[in-house]
Amino acid sequence: MVSGLINENPTVYERKERRVRTDSTNSDEFSVEPIDQLEIFDHIRDIRDPEHPYSLEQLKVLTEDSVEVDDLKSYVRVTFTPTVEHCSMATIIGLSVRVKLMRSLPPRYKIDIRVAPGSHATEAALNKQLNDKERVAAALENPNLVEMVDECLSPSFE
Structure with a gap:
């Protein structure tokens, strides 16, 4: 564990049970189901917190309600809601969510990552940083940041 944690004892919540998505495709015709809130949440719910051995869902950094999708507009x-107002890992959390979605969604999707209003001391700066293509690209060229993101995205074996 990292020493000097910002939030040494976070509140940990129960994981919600995964819901089974029904596939309504007809075998006689090709149809593509629209991507919805539940599907996006399923992609990101298991991202691990950079400082704790819990998922972002368990820490309520992410909830199903924190996802908005407009499939027609891609x-x-x-x-996301950091656990503390001065979370030093908020950039890594947002970058991890962005990378997971970039790897999971078709490239036609515009991905917007935001810090919940009033949940972080540098909310405006974080939102700008997490949605600036050049800054994201530069961050993903930094081996240390990529290693941290990959660690957050690696599967946990609980």
């Missing part, structure tokens, strides 16, 4: 917004 738009996804995820709003």
